[in-house]
Amino acid sequence: EIVLTQSPGIVSLSPGERATLSCRASQSVSSNYLAWYQQKPGQAPRLLIYGASTRATGIPGRFSGSGSGTDFTLTISRLEPEDFAVYYCQQYGGSPPLTFGGGTKVEIK
Amino acid sequence: QVQLQESGPGLVKPSETLSLTCTVSGYYITSGFYWGWIRQPPGKGLEWIGSIYHTGNTYYNPSLKSRVTISVDTSKNQFSLKVTSVTAADTAVYYCARDYSGYEHVPGYWGQGILVTVSS
Numbered sequence: 292e293i294v295l296t297q298s299p300g301i302v303s304l305s306p307g308e309r310a311t312l313s314c315r316a317s318q319s320v321s322s323n324y325l326a327w328y329q330q331k332p333g334q335a336p337r338l339l340i341y342g343a344s345t346r347a348t349g350i351p352g353r354f355s356g357s358g359s360g361t362d363f364t365l366t367i368s369r370l371e372p373e374d375f376a377v378y379y380c381q382q383y384g385g386s387p388p389l390t391f392g393g394g395t396k397v398e399i400k
Numbered sequence: 401q402v403q404l405q406e407s408g409p410g411l412v413k414p415s416e417t418l419s420l421t422c423t424v425s426g427y428y429i430t431s432g433f434y435w436g437w438i439r440q441p442p443g444k445g446l447e448w449i450g451s452i453y454h455t456g457n458t459y460y461n462p463s464l465k466s467r468v469t470i471s472v473d474t475s476k477n478q479f480s481l482k483v484t485s486v487t488a489a490d491t492a493v494y495y496c497a498r499d500y501s502g503y504e505h506v507p508g509y510w511g512q513g514i515l516v517t518v519s520s
Contacts, residue, residue, distance in 0.1 A: 292462070326506050328446075335495055335510035336446065341503055379446055383505035388459055389436070391446040 293318055293385040295392035297378075303400040310367040312395045314380035319360045321384030327356055327365045328379045330394075336379060340365065367397075375399050402427040404496050404511035412490075412518050418483040422496030422511060423476070430454050430474050433499040436507060437470060437481045439492040447492075451505065452479060486518045 294317040304310055314325065323343035328336035338347045340356035343363055353368040367374055380392040408420035422435070429435060436451035450460035452470045460468050469482045483490060493513040500508025 324505075330446075335513055336507075337510075338500055338506065338508045341500060341506050341508075347500065347508065381446075381506075383503075387448070387461055388505045389448040389451070389507075391448065394445045 292387060293320065293382050293390055295380050295382060295390060297380055297392040297395045299395060300393070301396045301398060303398050304370055305400045306370050306372055308370050310365075310370055310374070310397055312365040312367075312378055312397070314358075314363040314365070314392050316361040316363070316382060318385070320363075320382045323359050324382060324384030325356075325358070325363050326381045326383065327354075328381065329374075329376050330379065331376045339378075370397070402498055402509050404498065404509060406494060406496050406511045406514040408514060408516070410515060410517060412486055412516060413520050414487055414518055415485055418481070418486050418490060418516055418518070420481045420494055420496075420514065420516070421478050422480070423478050424498070425477070427498070429472055429477055429479060433501075434459075434504055435470075435472070435479045435499075436497050436505075438495045438497055438507065439490075440495070440513075441489075441492045449481065449483075449494075488518050490516070491518045492516060 296315045298313045325343045327340040330336040344356045377396045403425045405423045434451040437449040467484045472479045495513045496511045497507035498509040500506045
């Protein structure tokens with residue numbers, strides 16, 4: 292099973308700042324099958340990125356994903372007030388076919 | 401636009417079976433994609449439970465496999481989750497989800513979630 296470790300657990304930033312979130316896999320993620328989700332309190336997760344770097348439909352350009360192999364990054368170029376949330380990475384290239392990281396909370400400083 | 405809605409009891413007694421249904425609108429389950437269940441204990445992260453393909457093939461989280469069954473009712477355009485022998489550790493918000501178009505095992509469409517509490 293591919294274990295995903297996200298860091299930091301919590302990051303405190305101000306609106307307008309850049310957020311850099313890390314997701315590290317215990318083994319190489321096949322074909323960069325890595326996705327990112329945003330979850331706000333009381334809501335279901337929302338798909339942001341798939342294939343490590345492709346934005347899902349309707350996702351603003353300030354969200355970008357990068358990385359390959361075992362190290363992946365989600366970057367939010369300039370934080371908007373609505374971006375303060377918890378972010379999860381998820382791999383879909385291994386067995387079992389779907390595992391999530393533990394999440395990173397982006398909170399307002 | 402596909403929409404998913406979870407339904408079922410919000411309270412289940414320990415050792416009993418948790419049963420949930422996901423009703424799908426805007427898309428026929430038999431037309432394609434994986435349909436899955438994901439849960440989230442209060443204040444914690446996401447845990448994939450399992451998925452069923454439109455053909456009926458299933459995948460389960462190894463840690464839950466012995467207690468979980470996912471099935472499809474094509475006549476009602478629904479799929480269901482059963483978890484047997486529940487304990488307090490099964491208390492969670494349960495989400496049903498469908499693959500993002502063309503990408504297997506990438507939940508792109510989610511229900512709103514249903515809180516299930518295991519307590520006597």
